[in-house]
Amino acid sequence: MNIFQREQRSLFGEILDWMLTPLLLLWPVSLALTWLVAQELANKPFDRALEYNAQALAQLLVVSDGQLQFHMPRPASELLRADDSDMVYYQVLGAKGVLLSGEREFPMPPETGGGFEASIGQVQLRDDDLRGVDIRVASIWVRVPLDQEVLALVQVAETREKRSVLAAEIIKGVMLPQFVILPLSVLLVWLALARGIKPLHRLEERIRARKPDDLSPLNHKAVPMEVAPLVDAVNDLLRRLNDSIATQKRFLADAAHQLKTPLAGLRMQADLAQRPGTSNEDLKRSLQQIGRSSIRATHTVNQLLSLARAEGASTALQRTPCDMAELVIEVVQDCLPRAMDKHIDLGYDGAEPGTMALQVWGNATLLQELVRNLVDNAINYTPSSNAQPGLVTVRVLPDPFGRVVVLQVEDTGPGVPEAERDLVFQPFYRALGTEADGSGLGLPIVLEIARQHGAQVALEDVHPGQPMPGARFTVRFPAQVAE
Numbered sequence: 001m002n003i004f005q006r007e008q009r010s011l012f013g014e015i016l017d018w019m020l021t022p023l024l025l026l027w028p029v030s031l032a033l034t035w036l037v038a039q040e041l042a043n044k045p046f047d048r049a050l051e052y053n054a055q056a057l058a059q060l061l062v063v064s065d066g067q068l069q070f071h072m073p074r075p076a077s078e079l080l081r082a083d084d085s086d087m088v089y090y091q092v093l094g095a096k097g098v099l100l101s102g103e104r105e106f107p108m109p110p111e112t113g114g115g116f117e118a119s120i121g122q123v124q125l126r127d128d129d130l131r132g133v134d135i136r137v138a139s140i141w142v143r144v145p146l147d148q149e150v151l152a153l154v155q156v157a158e159t160r161e162k163r164s165v166l167a168a169e170i171i172k173g174v175m176l177p178q179f180v181i182l183p184l185s186v187l188l189v190w191l192a193l194a195r196g197i198k199p200l201h202r203l204e205e206r207i208r209a210r211k212p213d214d215l216s217p218l219n220h221k222a223v224p225m226e227v228a229p230l231v232d233a234v235n236d237l238l239r240r241l242n243d244s245i246a247t248q249k250r251f252l253a254d255a256a257h258q259l260k261t262p263l264a265g266l267r268m269q270a271d272l273a274q275r276p277g278t279s280n281e282d283l284k285r286s287l288q289q290i291g292r293s294s295i296r297a298t299h300t301v302n303q304l305l306s307l308a309r310a311e312g313a314s315t316a317l318q319r320t321p322c323d324m325a326e327l328v329i330e331v332v333q334d335c336l337p338r339a340m341d342k343h344i345d346l347g348y349d350g351a352e353p354g355t356m357a358l359q360v361w362g363n364a365t366l367l368q369e370l371v372r373n374l375v376d377n378a379i380n381y382t383p384s385s386n387a388q389p390g391l392v393t394v395r396v397l398p399d400p401f402g403r404v405v406v407l408q409v410e411d412t413g414p415g416v417p418e419a420e421r422d423l424v425f426q427p428f429y430r431a432l433g434t435e436a437d438g439s440g441l442g443l444p445i446v447l448e449i450a451r452q453h454g455a456q457v458a459l460e461d462v463h464p465g466q467p468m469p470g471a472r473f474t475v476r477f478p479a480q481v482a483e
Contacts, residue, residue: 012197019189027182031175038170042163043136050138050156051123057090058142058154061100068144068152070100086159089130095150106130106155109139120151134160199224203231215242250427263297266290322364324405324477325396326353331371332394335379339392343384346375350396357398360405360477362453370449371407373442374473378411381471398479405479410462410472421459446475454478 062069070092091102107128120141128137135157142152203223217235220228272278273286332348339346351358360367375394384390395408416424427444450457455477462470 011200012193015193016190019193020186023182023185023189027178030178034174035167035171038167038174039163041170042166046136046158046163046166047125047138050125050136050158053088053090053156054123054138054140054154057092057156058140058152061092061142061144061152061154063144068094068100068150070094072101085161085165087133089135089157091153091155093153095144095152100152102155103130106157107137109137109153109155128157130157136160136163200227203227215239215245266294266297319362320364321359322362322367323353323355324358324360324367324407325351325355327364327368328371328394328396328407329353331368331375335372335375338376339379342379342382342390343386344379344382344390344392346379346392346394348394348396350394351398355398357400357479358396358405359479360453361480362477366449366452370446370475371409373446374407374409374475377442377473378409378413378471382411382413383468399476400479402476403479404476407475407477408472410470412462412468412470415461415469415471416459424459425457446473450475450477 057070057072060070060072062071089103089106091104091106092100094100107130109124109126120143123138123140126137126139128135136159137155137157139153139155142154144150144152199222203218206218215238217238218231220231220235223231269286269289273283273290278286328350329348332346336346371394375392378392382390382392391412393408393410395406395410397406397408399406425443425447427441447457455475458474458476460472460474462472
């Protein structure tokens with residue numbers, strides 16, 4: 001229940017509502033309980049006086065000449081009539097209900113569970129009315145020894161004015177201070193809550209005082225324990241944001257560096273073609289160089305975009321069950337023309353598509369990009385000629401024991417020295433002594449896509465110790481299907 005309605009939810013207001021609402025709701029309940037307790041307290045002293053008067057009148061019953069008589073001396077009569085605020089009534093009944101003294105219309109007491117015998121000699125208190133007036137009655141049955149034992153009834157009653165006045169005085173004495181305490185309590189709750197959320201204000205001030213480029217983590221020990229998880233979550237967001245910005249900066253720097261060379265080559269060839277006296281043959285060569293440089297620049301841009309897409313892919317990327325054999329065969333067919341131009345024997349040697357054990361939970365576009373980069377890398381670095389054609393083999397094999405799907409791309413090229421096997425997965429790194437055309441981004445793209453799919457990438461020689469050991473890239477994907 002919200003007492004204070006706001007257009008925008010406030011933590012301060014929410015806590016204040018939940019603290020003050022029960023306090024304000026319990027206050028009338030406290031009033032009602034106090035009234036009931038006050039009534040009980042106000043009855044006790046006057047009930048004791050009624051009990052005393054009933055017992056005192058019972059002692060005035062005497063037996064004279066074999067008859068039960070009641071004689072009340074004048075002081076006792078004056079004592080019963082001495083109250084100015086309440087009316088006092090009494091009644092004394094003898095044997096067979098004969099009125100000995102007092103009010104004739106006095107109401108009779110109700111029978112108890114054990115009858116009259118169970119209440120003889122005990123004062124009974126009850127609420128009743130006399131001629132339409134509420135009264136409090138004390139009654140006592142008295143056993144009188146005559147020829148035959150008889151029971152006499154003595155009742156004393158008074159109106160309830162004094163009791164109501166006393167109960168009202170008790171209520172005033174208890175509740176009036178609460179009218180002062182309640183606003184004071186509200187004020188103290190407000191001040192305590194304002195002081196309690198000050199650490200949040202200080203945290204807000206520290207965040208606002210930060211420079212835009214300051215992504216260092218916040219000190220979670222300087223905030224209350226309840227706020228520490230929020231600060232930890234913000235620190236995790238800052239860390240991921242810092243990593244993302246660092247990735248973007250590295251991407252921009254690498255892109256500028258890699259595009260500088262082909263663009264410089266294009267400008268140089270254009271300048272050469274514009275020199276006076278340039279022959280048609282020189283012009284043709286310049287145009288050929290311009291064409292190759294533009295192709296290289298286009299390839300570099302495409303690879304940079306692929307790397308950016310791979311690094312920017314998140315867990316929200318659409319994933320479906322993918323048949324790895326089917327994806328790999330499509331990529332091999334797309335790469336066949338390029339392999340044939342270089343006289344390379346490119347083929348697929350693996351399990352047939354449609355096997356459930358080859359299902360991988362992932363993004364088909366990125367998985368094809370991974371396979372394509374591995375195949376392109378093998379084609380680029382595999383020497384080949386008509387006399388000695390190179391060989392590139394692609395495999396997809398299930399491993400039911402390890403619960404993985406194994407992708408292998410191997411070639412008959414020079415391989416990768418063991419000292420450089422970690423370096424080739426870094427952006428723009430290219431092994432020395434090779435004339436293969438490339439941007440140095442293919443394997444980093446492979447590693448990033450594999451990481452996003454929970455896969456592991458390994459590199460080894462196909463024929464260790466031989467002059468052309470070849471290279472085998474192995475990617476192990478978790479074998480699973482959509483849940």
